[in-house]
Amino acid sequence: MKFQVLTLFPEIPQAFFESSIMAKAVEKGLVSYNLVNIRDFAYNKHKTCDDATYGGGAGMLMLPEPLALALESAGVRPSDAVFPELKNPGKRVIYVTPSGKPLTQELAQKLAGEPELVFVCGRYEGIDQRIIDSYIDDEISIGDYVMSSGELAATVIIDTVYRLIDGVISCESLDxxxxxxxxxxxxxxxxxxxxxxxxxxxxxxxxxxxxxxxxxxxxxxxxxxxxxxxxxxxxxxxxxxxxxxxxxxxxxxxxxxxxxxx
Known part of the structure; x- marks a missing residue:
């Protein structure tokens, strides 16, 4: 299985992929990963990736343009109104957010059957709704609470999923x-x-x-x-x-x- 993580702070998931059982799974070829720094796609010299929200309110929102370019660099394309089923064959794009559907063991089992998962890690007040509408397949929450780090939430989901891949952990332990x-x-x-x-x-x-x-x-x-x-x-x-x-x-x-x- 391949994991791609789109983030403003790639050093956070990097540590996870290089440690413990995950590191062994990567070494064995059971898991591969790619970390995409969203700031690499920012269009000004300050690498700005956030701005104020329309309609007012506290906090900043991640800009759609750098995030869209980061997604497309990961092989994700926007939804096609004519052929939506052809959007991203072989990829499942997940936005981790407190407003998503809850992560369960049953959902983790389903995700473990996918060949590739792409995670969008939010920050600030989240991401522009137009990115969700165009690129995201699933919005998933790890619990009824709010975190500042989408990276930590994505890592929780990845940890829940990858251990279900054949060969990572013994079947007896999982049963x-x-x-x-x-x-x-x-x-x-x-x-x-x-x-x-x-x-x-x-x-x-x-x-x-x-x-x-x-x-x-x-x-x-x-x-x-x-x-x-x-x-x-x-x-x-x-x-x-x-x-x-x-x-x-x-x-x-x-x-x-x-x-x-x-």
Whole structure:
């Protein structure tokens, strides 16, 4: 998969692409990237990329012309009113903004199937609506809050997506993660067996794989009920959970406790 990031501050995503698991994915050829500095396309000697908004109001808005030229340098072309489906074959252009649709694991899975994602990182009060209308495929938000850095928001989305690409992370790790089947992840432990008086649960030391599986499922359900009951309600309505999971949910809600032995 290829990521292109259009930004006024390329040093921010640069650090991410050169670190940790992402750096290994790039080295293996699983991921490639291109950072486009929008200032390179500014048309005056001061490299100005923002101006006041029409109609008044606080803050500045990113100018459309440098951003459009930056997008076109990345191989993105404006929408075609006659053949909109031919706009940008093989590319999906994303503007990260608090007013976009929320990022979810389901959306990340869909984006991971794209051959190329192009991110527009906003600053100031955002970008000119005409750029959104002409070039952007998706407006995506990482949460109900406002940040000053579109680069950080884009990096969050990229991190959520690239780890789903085949070969980046083991399939087993992905299968048991939070949200993988409508539940949050179970608690995990490592050495030492006793840490400051707190012991690892005995079931995890038993070597009994079926008991461990059942314990982990119950702990996932307990945590989801406690932290994200909205997920339980939504997924029960849509029939996501197995018969076993549904039974455990009923047990917990009927007060049968959280320290069930296996």
């Amino acid at each position: 048991e993660e939070s949200f993988s089947d409508g539940l949050l992840e179970y608690p995990q432990y490592t050495r030492p067996e006793i840490y400051r008086g707190q012991a690892v649960p005995e079931v995890l030391l038993s070597g009994h794989h079926e008991n461990i599986r059942r314990w982990r499922l119950r702990k996932r359900i307990e945590k989801t009920l406690r932290v994200r009951p909205d997920l339980i309600g939504k997924n029960r309505r849509t029939g996501v959970y197995s018969e076993e999971a549904e039974k455990i949910i009923e047990e917990i809600q009927n007060g049968n406790g959280s320290d069930k032995d296996y």
